Amino acid sequence: MELQEFIAAISGFTHVPPSEADVVAFEQTLGHRLPADYRAFVLACGGGYMASQPSFRWSTGEWAGRVHTVGGLREDLKDYSLPSQWHEPHWKRPHDFLWILRDHGGNPIGLALSGKDAGQVFFLDHEMEPDEEDWDGSLAGAVEAEYLLPLAPSFADFVASVYED
Secondary structure, eight states: OOHHHHHHHEESSOOOOOOHHHHHHHHHHHTSOOOHHHHHHHHHOOOEEETTOOEEEOTTSSEEEEEEEEOBSOSSOGGGBHHHHHHSOSSOOOTTEEEEEEETTSOEEEEEOSGGGTTOEEEEOGGGOOOGGGOOSOHHHHHHTTSEEEEESSHHHHHHHOBOO
16 A cells, blocks of 8 residues: 555544654654654554555464554544543553554554664564563563564555455
């Protein structure tokens, strides 16, 4: 799917896109600059939900799920709010992992913000949540525990893999 097609498929609680100053303030909160492709998306889209719930694939090309919720820089609806999900995540998350989407089953999809995996898109399998003593809070530890599963090397690649059935 092309980025503009992805944005056009977002419906329901769509919201006005943020300003550059809003994005800079959010990046300061994160302590990381957003990857360029995702940053461009955030500036173009205020989030919402995908009424048609298009499918997405694992990095192997196999069907993985359906996109439901799309985060944005908004405070009106916490389930659609990047800042709210950053401060009060529904699930344990690595300290450098940003929730950006949710699938049809409530599983977060997000971006690695730092390290060798920066910009990569991951699926957080909430049914595989590690015990506190088994996980150090790192992205690498979450991947090793199969709590985070790779989806795409970038947000642009993820969007390109999304398709309508």
